[in-house]
Amino acid sequence: MSANIRERVDQLNAMIQQGKIMEAMNEFYADDLVMAENDNEPTVGLAANLEREQAFVDNTTWYGLELKGVAVGDDLSMVEWWMDFHNTQYGARLAFTQVAVQRWRNGKIYDERFYYSPQPVTEG
Numbered sequence: 855m856s857a858n859i860r861e862r863v864d865q866l867n868a869m870i871q872q873g874k875i876m877e878a879m880n881e882f883y884a885d886d887l888v889m890a891e892n893d894n895e896p897t898v899g900l901a902a903n904l905e906r907e908q909a910f911v912d913n914t915t916w917y918g919l920e921l922k923g924v925a926v927g928d929d930l931s932m933v934e935w936w937m938d939f940h941n942t943q944y945g946a947r948l949a950f951t952q953v954a955v956q957r958w959r960n961g962k963i964y965d966e967r968f969y970y971s972p973q974p975v976t977e978g
Contacts, residue, residue: 858961859926859929860924860931862961863924863931863933863956865881867921867933869881869882871921875907876904876908876911879903879904882962882963883900883962883963883964883966884900884960884964886898886899886900887903887964887966888964888965889903889966889968890966890968891967891968891970892967892969909943910941913941913942914940915940915941916937916939917938917947917975918937918938918939919935919938920935921933921934921935922935922951929957930955930956930957930958931955931956932953932954932955932956933953933954933956934952934953935951935952935953935954936949936950936952937949937950937951938975946974948972948973948975949972949973949975950970950971950972950973951970952969953968954969955967955968
């Protein structure tokens with residue numbers, strides 16, 4: 855099963871790198887998705903996560919995004935990203951490494967948690 859998950863992870867990551875975040879969510883995430891950032895309360899359901907993610911996409915200017923690593927096991931993947939962006943909802947421009955831990959069922963992510971510690975970028 856992990857080979858199939860690896861293919862799905864690679865396809866998902868390619869779409870993210872192409873800026874097709876919303877399309878990727880519709881393709882790779884289950885209807886009963888539970889998604890959380892660090893130890894914050896999760897957002898439950900695909901519809902609620904699509905709404906949250908659309909607000910992020912609509913308010914973000916990207917300066918850098920780099921895929922650093924991928925690990926895949928049985929029904930589990932971990933993806934490490936380096937990202938640099940400004941989101942008007944958050945205030946300062948941020949740059950940090952993020953790890954996404956994804957749990958898969960029937961070719962879709964049903965549980966995802968992001969781990970990161972955002973750092974403001976000093977411009978100038």
